[in-house]
Amino acid sequence: MAVAMASGLTESGTGDAGGRVAELHALREQARRGPSDRATEAQHAKGKLTARERIELLVDPGSFHEVEQLRRHRATGFGLEAKKPYTDGVITGWGTVEGRTVFVYAHDFRIFGGALGEAHATKIHKIMDMAISAGAPLVSLNDGAGARIQEGVSALAGYGGIFQRNTRASGVIPQISVMLGPCAGGAAYSPALTDFVFMVRETSQMFITGPDVVKAVTGEEITQNGLGGADVHAETSGVAHFAYDDEETCIAEVRYLLSMLPQNNRQSPPVVASDDPADRRGERLYDLVPAEGNRPYDMHKVIEELVDDGDYLEIHERWARNIICALARMDGQVVGIVANQPQALAGVLDIEASEKAARFVQMCDAFNIPLVTLIDVPGFLPGVDQEHGGIIRHGAKLLYAYCNATVPRISLILRKAYGGAYIVMDSQSIGADLTYAWPTNEIAVMGAEGAANVIFRRQIAEAQDPEAMRTRMVKEYKTELMHPYYAAERGLVDDVIDPAETRQVLIRSLAMLGSKHADLPSRKHGNPPQ
Structure with missing residues (x-):
């Protein structure tokens, strides 16, 4: 005679198992239905x-x-x-x-x-x-x-x-x-x-x-x-x-x-096959970026020309529009792009732009996403509100994020790169692995007009025609210290490149840096500006 088991089954395998299973399915259906x-x-x-x-x-x-x-x-x-x-x-x-x-x-x-x-x-x-x-x-x-x-x-x-x-x-x-x-x-x-x-x-x-x-x-x-x-x-x-x-x-x-993120911090994002040639030339870039530093343009169009199939995912698209943060692919590899946007506030760095970019850089570094920084920055936004709001502290967040990042870091100077804002935008001096520039670059402590007013103040004030003297001094400063090869001559950029070759140069550089390994000093954690 079969003996009843605690499970409701019998030794012979018969019993009310079917009823129990039916009850289970009924409970599951009740839970699913809500x-x-x-x-x-x-x-x-x-x-x-x-x-x-x-x-x-x-x-x-x-x-x-x-x-x-x-x-x-x-x-x-x-x-x-x-x-x-x-x-x-x-x-x-x-x-x-x-x-x-x-x-x-x-x-x-x-x-x-x-x-x-x-x-x-x-x-x-x-x-x-x-x-x-x-x-x-x-x-x-x-x-x-x-x-x-x-x-x-x-x-x-x-x-x-x-x-x-x-x-x-x-x-x-x-x-x-x-x-x-x-x-x-x-x-x-x-x-x-x-x-x-x-x-x-x-x-x-x-x-x-x-x-x-x-x-x-x-x-x-x-x-x-x-x-x-x-x-x-x-x-x-x-x-x-x-x-x-x-x-x-x-x-x-x-x-x-x-689809553009890794599973965790020990992996890299998935690489996908791309039909967009790695050596594709970007002839349109010649016309997208005006040589005149005071003329705006849409940095989005530059990004579209550089990335696979012109496709990218912009992060915080509608906040702090003077800087662009985006995930994209170059030859199938995911990259994080940080770019000044000359169409908004002339691309200056302010409190919100610094916060936005700093958080994005930290995210990319945490999840092994290489960084490509496109630079066209005239400086930090001046103003009482910015100073009282803590632009020093907030700007330092972006500086800290870049300096702390160990992923491959490549910077490209398209046009203006002035003062402390240039240093913060992943310049060579804070650890960028490679820094490139276009022939339209202007790398300087400040704009030529401002520099001339400081350096040649006395000569301008004492001149019979101060405006003519100022114009002459501005031209002299540009000729001496702001010509496109000045930084290259001093090793501050690794190369001045043809804009049409930018995509292939970036892809080759990313491939070379693919096995990069960098260690930070041993510590419990950093103490970044908050």
Whole structure:
């Protein structure tokens, strides 16, 4: 006679296994379906996808493996004992993007408004730990109402665990935050600790204190989007790196970004075959950059001419537009491009441009992405606001980031390279591996007009025709100290190159530097300007 086993099976292998399996599938289906069709319809009515729909867009078809699907909270206060949905409002797991592993967690707004409770938080902690241990990127799909206040301080402690893991993973694995709904209070600090923040217009917001609190404290009336919407953070605060009109486009761009990043800090980004010839000449560059230093041009067009197929992903496109930061490929290899933009503020460095470029340089260095710096900079932006706002400290952030970077670093001077701003823009003197210049370069302490006014002040003042004397001295200064080969004669640039040959020169240089190895002095960590 068969003896019943603890599992519900019998020694002969019969029993109620089929019933147990059916029950398992029913529970899984309940967890996948979520609370109700009505809740799903409400989510769609707001122009938002559900958490599972978002994950399906992010990962390769059929690749998502969910963990802790049947997790439920254990809270008993404020009626929660009667509401214990599976997943506890967050879906966690891993899948692949273009065949490479990516870890994901997605808040389910249909369950408790996506609010974070104890079980919800521990699920996130676990998937973050798995991502760090496996050495694979982490993508968070955020759509939550903050802490679950019914659970009290336990929910707050859950945020602390997320922040601690964000910090531990920084520079180890790529972390991407995708904001697809509200993110208020302390919850907003987690995206700020990650490498990239994506937002969707009209449906996503981030702020520490909401409009009601702002009105109560300051009397100011403002909408949620006016306070912390996608355009605010993409254009004004610089919190968001990307902003899109809909979730589908946003998530597609997350996939594109992941294709240009390594799995972790011990790997390099994937190299892809390119049909764009490495030795392609760029004849258009002759006409894109005016020789006259005071004439603007669009640096984007220069970048398009240099990179594979003219394709690149600009980071912080709408914030600090006087500097461009972008990921692109050259002969299939991912590079980080930092470039002054003469069309905005003449390409000067200011507080925001320095911060933007510094963070980008640090990200590239952390994830083994070579740096190509395109220089056309007349200096730092003068002004009381800049000085009082700490331009010295903020400019030093970019200087520190470049000096600390050990990835291959190549600089190209297109036109102006004046004063301290030139030094900061990865000049040879702060460790650029190779520095090239076009024949249109002007490398100097300052512009010829300013230099002549300082050096020849007395001669100009005492001349019968001061303006004629000034013009003559400016010309003399340019002839003596600003001709295009002055820096090359003194070894301050490695070569003056034909603009049309720039792409092939950069690609050859990157290939040569591919095995570069550099060690920094042993230390716990640096103390960069903040």
